[in-house]
Every structure is written in C-alpha cells, then in structure tokens.
Amino acid sequence: MISYIIRKLLYSLLIIWGVVSATFVLTSVLPGDPARMMLGQRGDVTSVEALRKQLGLDKSLPEQYGDYLQKVVKGDLGRSFATNRDVLETIAERTPATALLAITAMLLATIPGILIGVISSLRPNSWLDTTAMSISLLGISMPSFVVGILFVLLFAAGPVFDWMPVSGYVDRGWEHLILPMVTLGIRPLSIIARVTRSSMLEVLGQDYVRTARAKGLSPTTVVVKHALRNALNPIVTTVSTWFAALLAGTFFIEMIFNWPGIGLVAISAIEKLDYPMIQGVVLFTAVVFVLINLLVDLLYVFLDPKVKLS
Amino acid sequence: MQEPIAEPVAQTNAQRPQAESLWQLSWKKLKRSISAMIGMYLIGLIVFLAVFADVVSPYDPNRQILEYAVKTTGFRGNVIYKKNPSRPDEPHPVAIASYTLRGDTLQYTDLTGGTYAISVGELYGTSESEWHDEPLYVLGTDSFGRDVLSRIIYGARISLYIAIISQVISLAIGIVLGALAGYYRGWVDDGIMWLTNVVWSFPSILLVIAFSVALGQGEWQTFVAIGVSTWVDVARIIRGQFFSLREAEFVEAARALGFGPMRTIFRHILPNTLGPITVVATAGFASAIVAEAGLSFLGLGVQPPTASWGQMIRDGRGYLAVGSNLELALYPSIAIAIAVFAFNLLGDGLRDALDPRTIKK
Numbered sequence: 001m002i003s004y005i006i007r008k009l010l011y012s013l014l015i016i017w018g019v020v021s022a023t024f025v026l027t028s029v030l031p032g033d034p035a036r037m038m039l040g041q042r043g044d045v046t047s048v049e050a051l052r053k054q055l056g057l058d059k060s061l062p063e064q065y066g067d068y069l070q071k072v073v074k075g076d077l078g079r080s081f082a083t084n085r086d087v088l089e090t091i092a093e094r095t096p097a098t099a100l101l102a103i104t105a106m107l108l109a110t111i112p113g114i115l116i117g118v119i120s121s122l123r124p125n126s127w128l129d130t131t132a133m134s135i136s137l138l139g140i141s142m143p144s145f146v147v148g149i150l151f152v153l154l155f156a157a158g159p160v161f162d163w164m165p166v167s168g169y170v171d172r173g174w175e176h177l178i179l180p181m182v183t184l185g186i187r188p189l190s191i192i193a194r195v196t197r198s199s200m201l202e203v204l205g206q207d208y209v210r211t212a213r214a215k216g217l218s219p220t221t222v223v224v225k226h227a228l229r230n231a232l233n234p235i236v237t238t239v240s241t242w243f244a245a246l247l248a249g250t251f252f253i254e255m256i257f258n259w260p261g262i263g264l265v266a267i268s269a270i271e272k273l274d275y276p277m278i279q280g281v282v283l284f285t286a287v288v289f290v291l292i293n294l295l296v297d298l299l300y301v302f303l304d305p306k307v308k309l310s
Numbered sequence: 311m312q313e314p315i316a317e318p319v320a321q322t323n324a325q326r327p328q329a330e331s332l333w334q335l336s337w338k339k340l341k342r343s344i345s346a347m348i349g350m351y352l353i354g355l356i357v358f359l360a361v362f363a364d365v366v367s368p369y370d371p372n373r374q375i376l377e378y379a380v381k382t383t384g385f386r387g388n389v390i391y392k393k394n395p396s397r398p399d400e401p402h403p404v405a406i407a408s409y410t411l412r413g414d415t416l417q418y419t420d421l422t423g424g425t426y427a428i429s430v431g432e433l434y435g436t437s438e439s440e441w442h443d444e445p446l447y448v449l450g451t452d453s454f455g456r457d458v459l460s461r462i463i464y465g466a467r468i469s470l471y472i473a474i475i476s477q478v479i480s481l482a483i484g485i486v487l488g489a490l491a492g493y494y495r496g497w498v499d500d501g502i503m504w505l506t507n508v509v510w511s512f513p514s515i516l517l518v519i520a521f522s523v524a525l526g527q528g529e530w531q532t533f534v535a536i537g538v539s540t541w542v543d544v545a546r547i548i549r550g551q552f553f554s555l556r557e558a559e560f561v562e563a564a565r566a567l568g569f570g571p572m573r574t575i576f577r578h579i580l581p582n583t584l585g586p587i588t589v590v591a592t593a594g595f596a597s598a599i600v601a602e603a604g605l606s607f608l609g610l611g612v613q614p615p616t617a618s619w620g621q622m623i624r625d626g627r628g629y630l631a632v633g634s635n636l637e638l639a640l641y642p643s644i645a646i647a648i649a650v651f652a653f654n655l656l657g658d659g660l661r662d663a664l665d666p667r668t669i670k671k
Contacts, residue, residue, distance in 0.1 A: 014504065015507050015508055015511060018504060018505070018507075018508035018511075019508055019511050019512070022508055022509070022512070026520050026521070026524055027520075027524065134345065137345075137651070137654055137658060138647075138651055140654060141596065141647060141650040141651035141654045142647050142650070142651075143600040143603060143604060143646060143647075143650065145603075145604065145607055145623070146603075146623070146643045146646050146647055149623060149626075149627060149630070149639050149640075149643050150640070150643055152630050153630065153636050153639065153640060156630075166630065166631055167631075245513055251515065251516070251519075252515075252604065252607070255608075256627070266516070266519075270519060270523060270608065270610070271609070273523065278520065278523060281516070282512065282516055282517075285513055285516060286511040286512045286513075287511075289511045289512075289513070290511050
C-alpha cells in the first residue's frame with residue numbers, strides 16, 4: 001500500500017513537471033515577444049533590449065527553461081505586466097471566491113444528480129426516464145456561458161423576472177451566489193445523472209441484486225445498500241473530476257456574473273495579454289487538477305478495498 | 311417473390327439470406343431512435359444553412375445600415391440604394407422615411423427629417439424594384455444595423471467549418487498517438503500516456519485560450535488551438551480499442567503474413583475501431599462548436615466582422631445590464647444550444663447503435 005501511494009505521488013510529480021514544461025513551451029517557444037508586449041507602443045529598440053535582458057529573454061531557451069523551473073519550485077510565478085503584483089499572491093487572493101462557487105455548485109449537482117440517476121435507472125425507458133435523460137442531454141449541450149446569459153435574461157434582466165442581481169459577489173448579499181451557482185451546477189448535474197443511471201443499470205442486472213431481492217429485502221435496502229454502493233465508483237470519479245475542473249476555474253461564469261475568482265483574473269489577463277498572469281493561472285489550475293485527482297486516487301485506496309494496488 | 315423467368319444465378323443470390331454488416335445493423339437501430347433522428351435532421355438543416363448561406367440568408371451579413379441599429383424582431387425598413395462610387399458593384403443603402411419620384415428626380419426624406427433631391431442616375435440599378443427596398447429584419451438588427459438572421463446563418467458556416475477542421479486535427483493526433491500506445495505498449499505507451507495526462511490536466515478551454523493567445527487571432531489559429539487541445543479523449547479510446555484488438559486472431563494472421571506494424575495498425579486494426587471513432591468524433595464536434603463559440607465570446611478566435619455566434623452573444627451581452635434588446639444575446643444562444651444539442655443527440659444514438667452488445671436483429 002505504501003509503495004502504491006509513493007508510486008502515485010511520484011507519477012503526479014512527473015505529470016506536474018510535464019505541466020510546468022508545457023506551460024513554458026506554450027509561452028516561450030511560440031511566437032510573440034513578451035518584452036515587446038510589455039512595453040507596447042512606447043517600446044523603442046533599446047528599452048525592449050534592456051527589458052529582454054532583465055527578464056532573461058536574451059538567454060538560450062534551455063537556460064530560460066532552467067530558470068523557469070527553479071522559480072516555479074520556489075513558488076515564484078513572476079509579476080503581472082498589468083498590475084506589477086506577485087502572480088501567485090493574486091491567484092491565492094482570488095481562490096476563496098472560486099472555491100465557494102465550485103463547492104456549492106458541486107453540492108447542487110451531486111445530490112440531485114445521483115437521485116435523478118437512480119430513479120431513472122429503476123424505471124428504464126419509462127416516460128420519467130426518457131424525460132430526465134433528454135433534459136440532461138440538453139443540460140450537457142448548453143455551454144456554461146449560454147446558460148449564464150439565458151439565466152440573466154430570464155431572472156435578472158427585467159422583462160420576464162426581476163428576482164436576481166445581474167452580477168456581483170456575495171459581499172453584497174448571498175442572493176448573488178444563486179445564479180452563478182445554478183449555472184455552474186447544471187452541466188455536472190446532467191452528467192452525474194447520466195453516469196449514475198448507466199452505472200446503476202449495469203449493477204441492477206447483476207446476480208447479487210437478484211439474490212438480494214429474492215431474499216425479500218426491502219426495495220430501498222436493495223437499491224441503496226446493494227446496488228448504489230456498487231455503482232458508486234464511476235460516480236465518484238465523475239464528481240471528483242468535475243470538482244477539480246470547477247476549482248480550476250470557471251472562466252465564463254465568473255466573467256458573466258463579475259465574480260471575483262481565478263477565472264476573472266484569467267479573463268482580464270487575456271484581454272491585456274498579461275503573459276505572466278496567464279502563465280500563472282494556466283499552471284495553477286493544472287496543478288490543482290492533478291493534486292485533486294491524486295487525492296481522490298488515494299481516497300479510493302482507503303474507501304474501497306477492491307482497488308487494485310498494481 | 312421470384313419471377314419464374316429469372317436466371318438461376320440471380321435466383322440463388324436473391325434467396326441467400328443477406329449477411330448484414332455491423333454498419334447496416336447499426337443504421338437500422340439508429341433509424342429506430344427518435345432522438346437520434348431529430349439530431350440528424352437538425353444537423354442536416356444546419357449543414358444546409360451553412361453550405362447555402364449565400365442563397366438562403368436574406369441579406370449580406372456584413373451590410374450595415376447604421377440608421378437601423380438595434381431594431382426589434384420583425385422590423386421592416388425602407389431604403390433606397392445609391393451608387394457607390396468606390397465600389398460600383400455594391401449598392402450603398404440609405405434609410406429613408408418616404409420618397410417621391412418626379413421625372414428624373416427622386417426626392418426623399420431621411421430619418422432625421424432632412425429632404426434631399428437626387429437624379430435617378432445616382433441610384434443603383436434602373437428600375438424602382440432595384441433601387442428601392444423594404445427589407446424585413448426577421449430577427450431584428452444588431453448595434454451596427456446588420457441583419458441578425460443573416461449573421462446567424464453565416465455563423466453556422468463558420469461554426470461548422472472550424473469544427474470540421476479542428477476535429478480532423480484532433481482525430482489525426484488522437485488516432486496516431488492512441489494507436490501507437492495501444493499497439494506497442496511498454497515505454498511507448500508510458501510516454502504517450504504521460505503526455506495525454508499532462509494535456510488532460512489543463513482545463514481544455516484554458517488550453518484553447520492559451521494556444522489562441524500564443525498563436526494570435528484568426529480562423530486557422532482557432533482550429534489549430536482547438537485541435538491540439540482536444541485529442542485526449544480520442545487517444546484514450548483508440549488506445550483502449552488497440553489494447554484489446556492487438557490480441558485478436560486477424561491481427562495475429564496479419565503478423566504471420568509478415569505485414570509490418572504500420573500496415574497492421576492502419577490497414578487491419580484501425581478499420582475495426584471506426585465505430586468508437588465515429589462516436590467520439592460526433593461528441594468532439596459538439597465540443598468544438600462550444601470551444602469556438604467560447605473563444606469568440608471572449609473576443610479571441612474569429613475576428614469581426616466575420617459573423618460568429620459567440621461574437622454575437624458577446625455583443626448582445628452589453629444589453630443585459632441595461633435590460634433592453636435582450637434578443638441580441640438570446641438568438642445566438644439558442645443557435646449554439648440547438649447545434650450542440652443536435653450533435654449530442656446523434657452522438658448518443660450512435661453510441662447505442664454501434665455498441666455490438668445491444669444490436670438485435
């Protein structure tokens with residue numbers, strides 16, 4: 001078991017190294033000169049050259065890569081071109097807002113999602129199942145920014161309903177959380193419902209479920225204790241992957257609802273071509289994603305003795 | 311029933327029970343799925359609109375009549391076309407309140423109330439039906455006085471075009487990497503899976519954005535950005551298929567015949583993975599449409615004045631806070647939702663239909 005955990009940790013480190021390298025390649029090897037971008041229109045040749053030297057851009061690529069690796073290990077992601085603030089500090093400051101949104105949206109998605117999936121699986125191809133699955137397919141099909149825009153149109157903009165604030169953060173009242181949370185939750189909710197349904201359908205066809213039924217156990221016991229418990233693995237994977245993805249940033253929703261999280265930082269960095277900030281956010285979100293998946297892998301070991309340790 | 315005069319050869323052929331391929335069986339099954347057929351017809355409609363946009367769309371999507379900025383759904387305009395001195399083949403539209411024609415002189419009142427008289431020679435074309443028009447804006451106009459319906463139709467073209475090419479890129483990368491990993495296993499597999507996991511760790515939209523920032527904005531940058539960011543699912547599925555197929559007897563036979571690995575991979579194993587590839591490509595199409603719309607919603611991706619749904623939502627979003635002209639954001643949103651929904655409906659149907667376990671005669 002210990003060796004399994006160590007192997008997982010080492011592999012995650014290997015992935016993180018890949019992520020750091022990919023981020024470096026993405027911003028350094030591809031066209032575009034950061035020094036020129038930083039100075040913009042006012043940059044004459046000498047000041048661009050000076051800045052290149054200062055940023056270490058005059059060194060060879062392998063040297064730059066070495067410098068970058070060293071800095072990242074020390075937690076130094078550079079300073080923003082736009083605000084001249086420390087990138088990691090800015091990201092850390094915005095994390096709580098994104099985390100609040102991600103956690104509440106996942107709560108909203110997970111519980112009803114599993115419930116809908118289980119109910120659908122108990123009466124496959126009934127009108128209830130067909131309706132639920134069609135609506136969930138529509139839920140999967142709607143890009144988050146489209147859902148966000150439609151919600152604002154319906155519930156906040158006025159002509160239909162005027163119940164919700166158009167945008168803003170919870171420091172101005174908790175009602176600001178509702179629309180972004182629901183918008184964000186719809187896709188994972190739909191996917192969790194569908195994954196739960198198909199996983200349940202597979203399990204419900206197994207012999208041990210038939211045995212449990214034949215024993216005369218109550219239907220609730222059979223469904224919850226025998227079926228759902230064994231159908232849980234793919235559901236947990238879906239929930240954790242989505243949670244990791246949401247924590248990594250909810251760009252469009254934060255943009256639409258002006259929610260001061262990591263996504264909003266990323267969007268404004270993109271608009272200003274603030275390279276270090278973009279690089280920082282990309283790196284941060286990918287590392288968070290890797291770490292959460294690692295955590296879930298390790299949790300499996302403790303929760304589910306069936307997990308193969310090979 | 312056989313005709314008695316039919317030749318014997320034809321008879322035996324017709325009497326032999328038809329062996330149906332997986333594809334024929336799947337097609338039968340797909341046809342029975344109402345939702346998949348709805349998806350298919352919707353896709354057919356979108357493809358039709360995209361291909362024949364020049365014919366179908368009521369107006370040039372980039373024609374601006376600034377006097378008609380942000381008009382509501384069903385607005386009917388009143389314009390005369392003047393000759394455009396710099397571009398002789400392109401009429402210059404002028405919004406008017408009314409006009410009277412006296413001999414060779416046209417007197418018109420514009421929307422500010424000013425009255426002008428011009429000679430008929432300054433007008434575009436010769437007959438009244440050529441230089442006068444009452445354009446109907448079925449879905450209204452945007453802030454530049456452009457026809458929203460025409461822009462949505464041309465938006466379908468850009469959307470499909472980007473989706474097709476980005477999916478070709480994504481499939482090419484995914485199939486090659488997945489096939490190599492699944493066929494060779496060992497360190498090749500380890501290396502490719504490492505790369506796959508690294509790419510998978512980035513939220514795909516962020517990766518698309520990062521590529522698009524690095525490459526710059528435009529059409530080819532957009533499909534390259536989407537293509538190189540979305541091959542992970544393809545690679546994983548192909549790898550899984552190759553894992554099981556490489557032990558199959560027909561692969562052993564190919565090896566025994568002395569065929570090289572490339573021929574075995576691409577001529578023998580790959581054709582047997584076409585089912586899963588079709589499913590993953592259909593789903594990938596939907597994600598590519600979303601990614602393109604997302605990029606242009608952020609102002610990256612395809613640049614104005616090219617009509618694109620994401621860009622239209624971006625423009626319409628400004629009106630949400632004001633609470634007026636909400637349909638500017640609504641219509642392109644509906645267009646995206648329908649397009650993505652259609653591909654997902656078909657993809658879902660294909661997944662069921664191509665699953666050999668579920669095929670029944």
